[in-house]
Amino acid sequence: MGGGERHNGMIAQVMAADGVEVDILGHSDVNLADLGAHLGLDLSGCRYVRIPDRGEEDLSVRSGEYDLFVNGSYMSRVPARSRKAAYLCFFPTPFDHDMAAWRKAAVRSAGPLLRGVRPAVDFGIGWYPPEGGRVRQWRWSSGSAVLSISPGSERVLRGDFGRPGAPTGTSLRILDAGGETLAKIDVGAEFVAHEIPLPESPTGTEITLVCEPFTPGPADVRELGIAISRPRVTDADESPRAKVALRFPWLLRDPHDLAWIDRYDAVMANSDYTRGWIRRLWRQEADVLYPPIQVDRLHPAARREKSIITVGRFFSPGLGHAKRQLEMVQWFGELHASGALPGWTMHVVGGMEDSQKPYVEQIKKAAVGLPVEVHPNAARGDVERLLSTGSVFWSATGWGEDERRKPWTAEHFGMTTVEAMAGGCVPVVIDRAGQREIVRHSIDGFRWTEPDQLMSFTRRLATEEELRTRLATEAVGQAQHFSDAAFAERWRTIAARHHLYEG
Numbered sequence: 001m002g003g004g005e006r007h008n009g010m011i012a013q014v015m016a017a018d019g020v021e022v023d024i025l026g027h028s029d030v031n032l033a034d035l036g037a038h039l040g041l042d043l044s045g046c047r048y049v050r051i052p053d054r055g056e057e058d059l060s061v062r063s064g065e066y067d068l069f070v071n072g073s074y075m076s077r078v079p080a081r082s083r084k085a086a087y088l089c090f091f092p093t094p095f096d097h098d099m100a101a102w103r104k105a106a107v108r109s110a111g112p113l114l115r116g117v118r119p120a121v122d123f124g125i126g127w128y129p130p131e132g133g134r135v136r137q138w139r140w141s142s143g144s145a146v147l148s149i150s151p152g153s154e155r156v157l158r159g160d161f162g163r164p165g166a167p168t169g170t171s172l173r174i175l176d177a178g179g180e181t182l183a184k185i186d187v188g189a190e191f192v193a194h195e196i197p198l199p200e201s202p203t204g205t206e207i208t209l210v211c212e213p214f215t216p217g218p219a220d221v222r223e224l225g226i227a228i229s230r231p232r233v234t235d236a237d238e239s240p241r242a243k244v245a246l247r248f249p250w251l252l253r254d255p256h257d258l259a260w261i262d263r264y265d266a267v268m269a270n271s272d273y274t275r276g277w278i279r280r281l282w283r284q285e286a287d288v289l290y291p292p293i294q295v296d297r298l299h300p301a302a303r304r305e306k307s308i309i310t311v312g313r314f315f316s317p318g319l320g321h322a323k324r325q326l327e328m329v330q331w332f333g334e335l336h337a338s339g340a341l342p343g344w345t346m347h348v349v350g351g352m353e354d355s356q357k358p359y360v361e362q363i364k365k366a367a368v369g370l371p372v373e374v375h376p377n378a379a380r381g382d383v384e385r386l387l388s389t390g391s392v393f394w395s396a397t398g399w400g401e402d403e404r405r406k407p408w409t410a411e412h413f414g415m416t417t418v419e420a421m422a423g424g425c426v427p428v429v430i431d432r433a434g435q436r437e438i439v440r441h442s443i444d445g446f447r448w449t450e451p452d453q454l455m456s457f458t459r460r461l462a463t464e465e466e467l468r469t470r471l472a473t474e475a476v477g478q479a480q481h482f483s484d485a486a487f488a489e490r491w492r493t494i495a496a497r498h499h500l501y502e503g
Contacts, residue, residue, distance in 0.1 A: 003291055003415045004090060006039040008072035010292040014488045016045030023049045028221040040294045057125045068500055079260040084500050086266040091274050092281045093408040094255055111251045114241055120233040122148040124206060141225035143213030146206050149233060153200040159231035162191035166214055172226050175208040182207065187226045258282055266498040271413040271434040287494045292487035293418045295479045300424030301389045306344045308332065309390040309425060311383060311416040313351045314376065316359035324396040329366045331451050336370055340459045345371040347386050352376035387423035391468060392461055395429040403432060414438050418482045421475035426468055428457050444474035
């Protein structure tokens with residue numbers, strides 16, 4: 001329930017206000033009233049529809065039930081089947097961006113040699129992407145999943161079936177194309193080899209694997225059935241290429257295959273920075289639909305605290321979108337040690353998942369002996385209070401990264417920067433990506449390229465109260481360009497340009 005969800009939710013709110021019957025689709029249990037209260041949205045005109053998570057092909061089929069399908073899922077490649085469709089892109093991150101270097105090289109070198117190959121056993125609808133390690137890989141079904149089998153006679157499907165991590169075992173039924181039961185086997189946690197005789201088919205056939213699914217937990221809302229490893233058909237005259245394709249299915253994905261985007265009437269970027277990379281990576285034009293910011297909830301206090309605020313989810317470097325909180329604490333430490341900020345404090349605020357607790361502990365350790373407070377998972381009201389009473393806002397997302405090689409590591413827009421400006425903080429932000437579209441240098445804040453500049457600008461703001469007051473006033477005004485009302489106007493302009501409401 002963060003910025004991306006609010007971006008999508010505001011589209012739903014505006015469409016409902018325009019008289020559109022709106023369904024919000026999701027995979028987990030959600031109370032719309034609670035969601036709206038948390039995100040500051042009125043979703044009373046919408047309906048929430050929980051759908052099983054059965055992969056992108058299933059969602060593609062479901063999209064065909066609608067006149068307009070709006071896809072706002074990060075890195076989604078769902079080909080829409082609705083009459084009209086719009087794609088909200090937070091950044092056109094390549095699917096292989098976090099692959100090991102050797103895998104990337106294999107996708108680009110060996111991949112083209114395998115494209116178009118169909119192994120004797122192929123995964124149809126209802127399967128998740130492969131997972132596992134070097135010794136064994138497997139794919140989870142969603143409870144009802146299809147395998148496509150090559151033509152032949154006296155065939156036998158062989159494979160290792162298991163349920164690693166499941167709380168219980170399950171009974172698995174294998175059905176032929178007509179729905180008749182071919183076999184019934186018990187599947188436990190460990191992988192066990194099974195053989196399933198298949199009917200003769202000169203043209204090939206499909207079999208369906210059906211079982212009771214389970215959900216791993218709050219952090220993984222997929223509905224998982226059984227896992228299958230090393231599936232093969234004994235009498236299939238498979239070529240070496242087909243065997244490699246089955247063993248390493250990720251080689252079949254073409255990073256240059258953008259056919260799915262042609263199914264959308266409108267592509268929307270969350271910033272001009274993102275739009276530029278959509279043009280470069282996808283060869284596709286896009287409209288800019290800036291995120292909606294709740295500027296009306298932030299009321300600048302008349303008296304400001306001598307404090308520096310930074311807000312952003314805690315991610316340790318190397319995980320893609322790191323906010324660089326540790327470095328900022330260290331830079332503040334240098335300023336504090338120099339005596340440049342007498343009486344000043346720093347607040348480090350952000351959401352924290354359990355996996356990031358070690359990184360937060362690093363930050364707290366760096367803050368020992370400094371007037372620094374770390375606020376993991378702070379309440380929304382506390383965040384707004386800090387932004388409305390603080391004096392300076394820092395952002396360093398993308399610092400130390402090569403923006404040309406890894407553009408997704410930069411701040412694609414900078415929602416918290418706008419919130420800070422609406423609260424009366426003067427932004428001192430890295431001169432990269434979406435921050436350039438928000439902060440006008442020396443007019444409503446400062447943009448820096450090196451930490452020395454960040455510290456220099458901060459020293460000026462700490463000592464020149466008139467400068468700080470002037471920039472803060474301009475910052476509040478600039479933030480209004482990204483309000484909910486401005487968002488609604490932009491969405492309606494895009495919808496009209498692409499005739500999204502027309503059947």
